[in-house]
Amino acid sequence: MSQAGTLDIQHLSKSYPVKDGDLAVLEDVTLTITPGEFVSIVGSSGCGKSTLLRLIVGLEEDYQGQVLLDGERIVGTSLRRGIVFQEHRLFPWLTVENNIQLGLLNADLTPGQKRLAVREHIALVGLEGFEKSYPHQLSGGMAQRVAIARALVSKPEILLLDEPFGALDALTRAYLQQELHRIWQAEGITMILVTHDVEEAIYLGDKVVVMEPRPGRIRRIVPVDLAHPRERAAVGFAEVKQQVLREFSGDSASLAEPPLRSDAVEPQEPQQWQFAI
Amino acid sequence: MSAQQATLELPSSVSSSASPTASSLSAQEPRARFYSNWSPRWLALPFPLFLLLLWYVAAQFEWVAPQVLPSPQSVALTFIDLVASGEMFDNLKISLLRVLLGFGVGLAGGLLLGVAMGLSPVFKDYVYPLFKAFSQVPVLGWLPLLMLLVGIDEALKIILISKAGLVPIALNTFKGIENVPARYVEVARVLKFSRWQLLTRVIFPAALPPIWNGVRYGFTHAWLALVVVELLASSEGLGYMIVFGRQLFQLDVVMAAVVVVGAVGYVLDRVLARIEIVLLGWRRSGF
Amino acid sequence: MARSSSYNTQDKHPVPKFLRGWILPALLLLLWWLAVKFNWSTSPLLVPVDKVWDTAVEQFRSGELAIALEASLRRDLIGFVIGVSAGLVFGVAFGLSRLFEWMIGPTFHTLKQISLFAWIPLLSVWFGLGDPAKVAFLSLAAFFPVVLNTFEGIRSVPAELVEAARVLKFNRRQWLFKLILPAASPSILAGIHLALIYAWLATLGAEYLLVSGKGIGNTMIDGRELFLMDLVIFGVIVVGFVGFALNWLAAQIERRLLAWRGRSVAQF
Numbered sequence: 031m032s033q034a035g036t037l038d039i040q041h042l043s044k045s046y047p048v049k050d051g052d053l054a055v056l057e058d059v060t061l062t063i064t065p066g067e068f069v070s071i072v073g074s075s076g077c078g079k080s081t082l083l084r085l086i087v088g089l090e091e092d093y094q095g096q097v098l099l100d101g102e103r104i105v106g107t108s109l110r111r112g113i114v115f116q117e118h119r120l121f122p123w124l125t126v127e128n129n130i131q132l133g134l135l136n137a138d139l140t141p142g143q144k145r146l147a148v149r150e151h152i153a154l155v156g157l158e159g160f161e162k163s164y165p166h167q168l169s170g171g172m173a174q175r176v177a178i179a180r181a182l183v184s185k186p187e188i189l190l191l192d193e194p195f196g197a198l199d200a201l202t203r204a205y206l207q208q209e210l211h212r213i214w215q216a217e218g219i220t221m222i223l224v225t226h227d228v229e230e231a232i233y234l235g236d237k238v239v240v241m242e243p244r245p246g247r248i249r250r251i252v253p254v255d256l257a258h259p260r261e262r263a264a265v266g267f268a269e270v271k272q273q274v275l276r277e278f279s280g281d282s283a284s285l286a287e288p289p290l291r292s293d294a295v296e297p298q299e300p301q302q303w304q305f306a307i
Numbered sequence: 308m309s310a311q312q313a314t315l316e317l318p319s320s321v322s323s324s325a326s327p328t329a330s331s332l333s334a335q336e337p338r339a340r341f342y343s344n345w346s347p348r349w350l351a352l353p354f355p356l357f358l359l360l361l362w363y364v365a366a367q368f369e370w371v372a373p374q375v376l377p378s379p380q381s382v383a384l385t386f387i388d389l390v391a392s393g394e395m396f397d398n399l400k401i402s403l404l405r406v407l408l409g410f411g412v413g414l415a416g417g418l419l420l421g422v423a424m425g426l427s428p429v430f431k432d433y434v435y436p437l438f439k440a441f442s443q444v445p446v447l448g449w450l451p452l453l454m455l456l457v458g459i460d461e462a463l464k465i466i467l468i469s470k471a472g473l474v475p476i477a478l479n480t481f482k483g484i485e486n487v488p489a490r491y492v493e494v495a496r497v498l499k500f501s502r503w504q505l506l507t508r509v510i511f512p513a514a515l516p517p518i519w520n521g522v523r524y525g526f527t528h529a530w531l532a533l534v535v536v537e538l539l540a541s542s543e544g545l546g547y548m549i550v551f552g553r554q555l556f557q558l559d560v561v562m563a564a565v566v567v568v569g570a571v572g573y574v575l576d577r578v579l580a581r582i583e584i585v586l587l588g589w590r591r592s593g594f
Numbered sequence: 595m596a597r598s599s600s601y602n603t604q605d606k607h608p609v610p611k612f613l614r615g616w617i618l619p620a621l622l623l624l625l626w627w628l629a630v631k632f633n634w635s636t637s638p639l640l641v642p643v644d645k646v647w648d649t650a651v652e653q654f655r656s657g658e659l660a661i662a663l664e665a666s667l668r669r670d671l672i673g674f675v676i677g678v679s680a681g682l683v684f685g686v687a688f689g690l691s692r693l694f695e696w697m698i699g700p701t702f703h704t705l706k707q708i709s710l711f712a713w714i715p716l717l718s719v720w721f722g723l724g725d726p727a728k729v730a731f732l733s734l735a736a737f738f739p740v741v742l743n744t745f746e747g748i749r750s751v752p753a754e755l756v757e758a759a760r761v762l763k764f765n766r767r768q769w770l771f772k773l774i775l776p777a778a779s780p781s782i783l784a785g786i787h788l789a790l791i792y793a794w795l796a797t798l799g800a801e802y803l804l805v806s807g808k809g810i811g812n813t814m815i816d817g818r819e820l821f822l823m824d825l826v827i828f829g830v831i832v833v834g835f836v837g838f839a840l841n842w843l844a845a846q847i848e849r850r851l852l853a854w855r856g857r858s859v860a861q862f
Contacts, residue, residue, distance in 0.1 A: 089493055107497050119494050123512040123589045132508075136499050164589050184498075350693070351700040358701070375719055429607045429614070436615030437622075440834065443841070445791075447798040447811075448833040451818040451826050455639055534709040535799055546712075553715035561715050569708035576707075 035110070035187035037063040037086070037220065041095035044081060045245075054245035055081050059095070061239065061248065063222065065187075068214055070235030071224045072274065078246020079224045083190045086222070087113045099187065109137065112181035113190040116197055118173040120165040126176050127152065127161040133183040151179040154213060171202035178213070188220045195230070207233055211258070232270050233260050240277045249277050377559040385559040386566070394548075399567060402533060402544040405461075406575075409468025410529040417473040417525060421480025421518070426506075431481070438477065446471040446532050450539070459540040464533070471532035472525035479521025483514035516587055523579050530572050545571075641824045649824040650831075658813070663832070666797055666809040669725060673732020674793040678786055681737045685744025685785070689778070690770075695745075706738050710796065714803045724807060728800040735796035736789035743785025747778030780852055787844040794840055798833065810836070 042059040045052040056078040063069050071079050084090045086097055088107035097104045099111070112133075120129045127148050134144045152158060155175040165173055174194055181189055191210075195203040207230055214221055214234075225231050231238045235254055242249040252273050256266050359379060365371065366378030377385075389395040420438070424431040446467060457463050487510050495505045537546020545568050552560030609617070623643065629635065630642040653659040684702075688695045714731055721727035751774055759773045775782075801811025810832055817825030 087497060089496060107499060109499055111497075113497055115490070115493075117490060119490050121491065121494075121509070121512065123515075132494075132498055135504060135508075136501070166589075180498075350696040354697050355701045355704075432611060432614035433618055437618045440619075443838040444830055444834040445795045445798060445837060447795055447802065448814075448830055448837075450802065451814040452823075452830055454818050455821065455823055455826060531709050531711065535711045535802075538711060538714065539802055549712060549715050553719065556719075558716070558719060561719075565708055565712045565716065568712045569704070572709050573707040 035100045035220065036065055036098075037061075037188060037222075038098040038101075039063075039082075039086070039095070040098070042082070042085065042097060043094040044078075044085060044090070044092070056085075056093075057245040057247045059246070059248055061251075063188075063220060066218050066220055068221045068234055068236050069223070069239060070231030070237070071222065071239045071241060072226060072228055072231045073241030073246070073249075074226060074243060074278070076246075077241040077243035079241055080192050081246065082241075083113070083192050083222065083224050086188075087111050087190050089113075109133075109184045110187045111190065112184065112186035112188070113192065114174070114177050114181050114194045116193045118165070118170075118177040120173055120176055120180075122165050125162050125164055126157065126168070129165070129176055130180045130183050133180045137184050147183050151183045154182070154216065155179045156209065169202075170198050171206055174198065174206065175209070178210070182213070182217065182219075186219065188222065191221065191223045193225055194223075195227075196225070203227075203230070210234060215258075228271060228274050229262055232256075232267060232274065233262065238270070238274055240274060242277075252277075374556040374558065377562065382559045382562045385557075386563040389560070389563055395563070395567065398543060398545050398548050398564075399571065402537065402546070403571070405464055405537075405544065406468060406529055406533045409465045409533065410472045410526055411469075412465065413469035413472025413525060413529060414476060414522065416469065417476025417521070418480055418518075420473070420477040421521075422484065424477070424481040425484025425514070435481075442474045442478070446528065447535060450536070454540065463540060464536045467536050468529045468532045472529040474525075475528060476518075476521045476525040479524070480514070480518045483517030483521070484510060486517070487513040516590060519583050519586060523576065523583070526575065526579060530575070534568060638821055639823045641827070646824045646827050649822075650828050653813075653825075653828060659832070662808050662810045662813045663836070665807065666801065666811065667836070669728050669732060669800075669809070670793055670797045673729045673796070674736045674789060676729070677733035677736025677793065678740050678789055680733065681740025681785070681789065682744055682782070684737075685741040685782070686748065686770075688741065688745040689748025690774070702741070706742075710735055710738075710792070711799055711803070714800065718804055723804050727804050728797075728807075731800050731804075732793050732796050735792040739788035739792060740782075740785045743781045743788065744778065747781025747785075748774055750781070751777040783848050783851060787848065790840050790844050791837075794837060 039059055039061040042056055043054070044056045045054040047053075059078075059082060061069075071082070073079050081090065085093055086104070088104060088111065091106075104111070120126075121132070124132070130148045130151055131144060134147060137144070139147070152161060155178055157172060157175055157179070160168065160172065165176070168176070178194070194210075195206050198206065210221075210223075211234055221234075223231070223234060228238075232254055237254055238252040240249045240252065241247065252270060254270055256264075256270070260267055362376075363379050366373070366376055366381075370376075386395075420434070424435055424438075449470065450467065453463055453466055457466065491509050491513055492505070495509050500508065533544075534546050537544040538550050539546075541547045545564050548564040549561050549568075552558065552564065607614075627643055630640060634640070688699060688702075713734060714727075717727045717730050717734075721730050755773060755777060759769060764773065797809070798811040801807075801809040802815060805812065805815065810829055814826050814829035814833075817823070817829060
């Protein structure tokens with residue numbers, strides 16, 4: 031069991047400079063997450079949920095407001111906050127176990143302890159036997175499981191998941207949702223899941239944070255007081271789902287996909303790791 | 308550029324890797340379907356044999372003067388002669404040494420330049436425009452200038468060969484590093500890699516495919532430059548043999564040397580291809 | 595704002611970005627000028643910068659440049675066109691017909707191994723020393739890359755598109771012109787671009803090795819033989835410009851014809 035932490039997001043706002051002025055991506059987001067909680071965030075495209083995650087993990091800077099982990103302001107990235115992206119982002123030139131081991135590269139452990147941790151986490155995600163495989167040999171679901179193992183191996187306090195199953199087929203998704211739930215119960219760490227699958231959000235989360243776009247802000251927080259394991263067909267489940275979906279129905283524009291080419295957001299970031307001289 | 312390396316492999320390797328593509332539908336033609344049941348290797352023989360026969364007959368009946376078209380037998384005999392007398396081997400050795408040295412210099416220089424430009428945007432801002440300007444002039448364009456500056460001995464050859472290799476290697480290395488997907492760099496940031504770890508564990512492996520592509524392409528150009536410079540300004544080497552034979556209208560010597568040039572070029576490229584498999588064996592279709 | 599843990603390093607360099615590219619060339623020119631002014635070398639090779647300019651102007655005025663350039667480019671174009679046409683035919687044949695590929699392929703593949711310039715002495719015996727030999731050589735130079743890239747382009751038409759065409763019952767002609775060639779066009783154009791580069795390289799080489807006649811390469815050879823460094827440098831600059839122009843032209847054409855590809859990696 032790792033030390034779970036309290037995440038305190040206070041009046042978080044972020045905007046990008048674009049051609050005429052600023053584009054507000056997030057506006058005054060305030061949210062508290064207790065240790066060991068599983069929080070699902072749903073919203074249509076463009077509501078800033080991915081940006082929110084990237085701010086929490088430290089990949090984006092330059093925001094207003096503050097994000098506190100256990101009372102301390104977060105600064106950049108940290109091994110205490112792990113993330114699983116939508117693409118598995120495994121390094122193709124490394125085997126499964128070497129990929130997972132990357133999570134421990136800068137951890138304060140002996141090589142023996144590292145090997146043990148890697149083995150444990152391979153078992154945790156159910157991929158025994160695939161230690162020496164390369165990413166291209168794995169299916170999408172398996173690769174994503176490796177990504178989860180890599181994120182968990184350093185025992186972070188918080189695990190962020192940015193639409194981790196979005197690129198997978200429905201059956202694999204259902205299976206991985208179960209797996210994620212099992213892992214969460216086994217590890218007991220705080221998890222924040224961003225998704226636009228409402229059922230997935232309710233299946234996994236202790237509460238569902240509904241966000242709306244333009245600018246991104248929290249519309250409503252729907253608590254999910256259902257016992258585990260949850261049945262999607264059950265009445266209680268359907269009620270919660272109703273509550274969540276109702277938040278979307280009034281505003282069909284919020285469900286609509288943004289135009290394909292948005293020249294507004296995503297300014298060209300210069301390569302950030304190169305030397306100054 | 309890498310398409311240039313996509314040589315026509317032995318037919319079996321193409322058909323074995325084939326997914327249903329356009330060409331497999333040509334097998335709908337009855338004749339082609341019939342042939343496709345036969346072993347492809349077999350089929351490679353008729354055409355060259357036919358050419359050989361044509362050659363033999365042409366030489367035998369002197370359709371053209373023997374100085375213009377020596378008979379295949381005489382070429383074969385001359386080849387054996389040259390090998391036996393050691394002349395072939397001597398010239399080959401000289402050419403090989405030249406190309407290895409020149410290419411080595413070009414490789415080192417190209418990698419250094421490419422890495423510097425890739426890692427330091429400031430360095431790139433200073434150097435890339437000039438580099439780009441210089442690379443507009445093909446290797447041969449520099450030949451007369453260099454001849455004036457350094458004469459026609461070894462220095463000329465080494466410089467030209469290394470320049471031929473340096474440009475594609477530097478360019479590919481630079482672009483390879485610049486194009487490392489940001490996705491991987493973000494993973495490194497989240498996992499708190501130090502800068503050194505980022506460079507050695509992420510940037511370098513990710514940039515290796517395009518870098519190696521540049522190396523193979525650079526070698527092709529270096530070999531090309533070797534042949535040219537030996538044709539123009541040398542008193543030894545394979546190129547020299549070709550020119551010498553030509554002057555004396557001994558086309559059998561010329562052909563023997565050309566065959567060796569082709570064979571050696573092929574072997575060296577295969578070596579590089581082999582190394583590629585070792586280095587980049589983890590690669591399959593796309594990331 | 596908190597200091598980030600990113601690898602971000604601000605560009606703190608004093609010299610502004612747009613100036614940086616000019617500094618090295620300016621320095622080189624300066625060095626050159628100083629070397630002339632202070633006679634760092636007594637070699638006749640050290641020509642003053644303005645002499646090169648004078649030579650350039652004179653070459654231009656006297657029409658020498660036009661003659662040389664025209665000769666070189668004419669040969670280049672003819673050889674290029676022949677080579678590309680033949681290359682397309684062969685490439686399509688290889689791509690569409692397994693039989694053709696199996697029978698002719700290995701021979702082609704073997705001949706391709708022979709370094710381009712090694713062909714010149716043979717060609718010079720068979721075609722003489724003048725333009726025909728040069729054009730033959732240029733055609734050869736353009737031929738190989740086009741064949742290879744066309745073949746690869748045709749072979750890599752995605753199976754999904756092929757199946758769609760089957761369902762739509764394309765006939766032979768539609769097959770070739772509406773599916774295969776457009777889908778293979780990126781590769782084919784890449785091959786043609788390469789052919790352009792190699793043909794220009796070959797033009798120069800041909801002029802060095804088959805010395806009769808006029809051309810930019812010949813200009814430089816003459817300059818070398820008469821130790822006229824200014825003429826040689828002038829030639830280098832012209833060659834560079836032509837190379838640049840050819841590349842630019844090819845890129846523009848590629849961009850126009852392949853506009854359908856869009857910015858994304860997904861091509862369909």
